[in-house]
Amino acid sequence: MVGRKSLKGDYCPSARSLDVIGDWWSLLIVRDAFDGLTRFSEFRKSLGIARNILTDRLRTLVERGILEAIPVGDSGSRMEYRLTEMGQDLFPVMVALRQFGERHLFGPGEKHSVLVDRAQGLPVHLDIRARDGRAVGPDDAVILRIPEEE
Amino acid sequence: MVGRKSLKGDYCPSARSLDVIGDWWSLLIVRDAFDGLTRFSEFRKSLGIARNILTDRLRTLVERGILEAIPVGDSGSRMEYRLTEMGQDLFPVMVALRQFGERHLFGPGEKHSVLVDRAQGLPVHLDIRARDGRAVGPDDAVILRIPEEE
């Protein structure tokens, strides 16, 4: 291997997103961050991730602006990791993944956690719509490439 | 390493989804499949992925029910890989990733492809709503864990 391929230059926004959070652990860390976890040890306990890998992922997530490391305590050498605004914008990704999992990855009768609206306690749902409000499915949408010339 | 951790038993639907499509290449293959690519060589050219890795990923995506391999041509030894219904349900995940990328991963003035509604040619957007139609952000939602017992 000569180093993992980077999609930074890809014209496709999805590809760039995957470049930033597309590895095995990053999105799981982000999920836990949405869930309120902030400390190294909390992520570690929740994920069972190796320490060195967690160190590395937290650092790169901070570098990439998804998390911010906030010094905590007297000396400031302990950190709390919180989602930045950019990180919070991953919310729809998490919801979409959750929705897919709920629909396809649980047996009938098998229980799973549910994302609910805080105000009413009812399940949240995600949909994709055209500007006029019509629901849009995979066949109703098409990718418009950038005009190839300069 | 003793084998990569599996999240199959996780109660969290997002985690299970990541278990199925959370590796480096799978979602990129799925993206290309949404984009109409079907053949081994097409994926290979589009992604620059190594042949053996592509072979492996296509196989596991088929095993997991995201893609189906449809024999093509006379002898049926060449395959066309298409999204199953389950695979098509990853559409919101792709749209969410795209939306995140568009918002955060392109410089001002930098162009990117756009997902538009076929009927009107206008950009598609994704939103997360409570049952009553209110938009729901990260702070307005909370994960309801399964009752721990039994």
Next chain:
DNA sequence: ATTTTTGGTTGCATTATAAAACCAAAAAAG
């Protein structure tokens, strides 16, 4: 009938990841 393309497989080199041992600073306990 020959050449080219497709769709792989195999072997080797390199990178990523995990597990465990180790460690220093901070926090907690006494």
Next chain:
DNA sequence: CTTTTTTGGTTTTATAATGCAACCAAAAAT
């Protein structure tokens, strides 16, 4: 204030994942 425990790592070593290149057989094209 002294000792113990927790936190947040780093380093080392082993193994798995990935990439690259060579190879190959069957289809397809010429």
